[in-house]
Amino acid sequence: MEEMKMYAYKCKKCGKLHHPRYIVCQNPDCDGREFEEVPLEGKCKLLTWTRVYNLPEGYMVPWLNFGIVEFPNGVRATGQIGFDDGIETGMELVATVGQVRDKVIKYKETVTEPQYGFIFQKA
Amino acid sequence: MREVGIVGIGHTKFGKSNVPFIDMTCQAALEAMDDAGAKTGRKNVIDQVFIGTMAAGMVQRISGLASAVVDTLNLRPAMAETIENGPASGASAVKLGFMAIASGVCDCVLVVGAEGMRAVTGWEGTDFVATMLHPEAEYKYGCTLPSFAGLFTRLCMDKYGVTSKDLSIVSVKNHANACLNPVAHIRNVVKLDRITDERIINATNPLVADPLRQFDMCPVSDGAAAVLLVAKDKQEELGFGGKKFIRIAGVGSATDTHVVANREVPTDLLAVRLSAQMAYKMSGFTPKDIDVAELHDAFQILEIAESEETGLFPRGTGHLAAREGKTEIKGEMPINTSGGLKAKGHPLGATGVSQIVELVKQLRGEAGERQVEGAKTALAINFGGFGNNVVATILTTK
């Protein structure tokens, strides 16, 4: 499934990798506007994490763990951490993709659509 | 540039408002106008009204707030705009008021900050505030502002040795200050032992966003605050000659990456540093000149980090200064004499204006039991998003 993949976005002009998607390259010396999708997956390092007990509507769980990771190519990403025990800053993780939320759009009829994103698991 | 200063201040009691939202907003506005002696109707001299609010449209279902307030207060046909810059909406409104007068377009501007957050449930409020985050890279994961504060706090703990107890020390200090502030949301003495003792901590001070605990973050509040700005060269003519002129010596604001993970140094709050530098430069003051500061402590870690980014303390030592009591009212660098967001409360769009009101009180010598002796120059930091849009303001009697 196409939406089940996560990407880094490589500027076609200077090669800088981005996540998430931008409209203009974030390199201050480049004005690139075209990007090539590069799969963003696999091993990464946990930079920091938190366990949050007050969640927005729609999460029927007592808490969620969130982390910021850095991939070997230098790209960083925020996501959910898919396990509870032994979470430690600096540990190696593997980035998987799963459903992270139900997006609810209230317009005439209420539409609910799943949203996919990073779920980091034990390496 | 013309000299611009504050001649009137108003502030509702923060907490849970019992009056309609527009009434609450008008109450702060009228208090500031009465403080200055500004009249309504045919005698009105206010050229422009700016109202900072983040949630009026989404939470209160009231958009076009400034237009409504101008009419309710009989200030027509004064210009009116509603300003939205997240939790920094209030200071942005003050900044725009300053610019309007400094540029010569206006002579007198009324600035109000107002928010009614307690009309919705806690999770609705938390979710609403989280809509500031990046929709794809952050918000969709269920991340909230406390989540980012938790992620940021852990980084600061790892890098600088900030401890959970340090956060509690800041919290206890701000609660103590709020006990001296009649308009604060929470006016209870909080004892350090009670919220740090390992044996009872999970009951008295539970984790909210590990390592952040309940006393490491601000409550959800309703409230409004207002200031009346006037050009120095028109103060007499417009009828405000009897009022002490608290000059806005410098304003600055700066932005940072929307996606928090993409900051070059994740423990830096670059927009705080750059906005403060801009305000210092405009004012000609340096951190050494600051006698009292209101720093945006939506989370206690932010008071520590902002005290460093603004140059009040060297990098990595803000928590040590708090431990040593330097940031208490009688310390060498008093911070958040009002009680801060932690205890005075944090009605989003009102907060930036409320900080200015507190500093005007300090500079007028009207802060009562929480007065910083001889305060002449003051700094405010109003922090929007998770630090991606920050406004700094420097006030002085000089």
Ligand SMILES: [Zn+2]
């Ligand atoms: Zn580029």
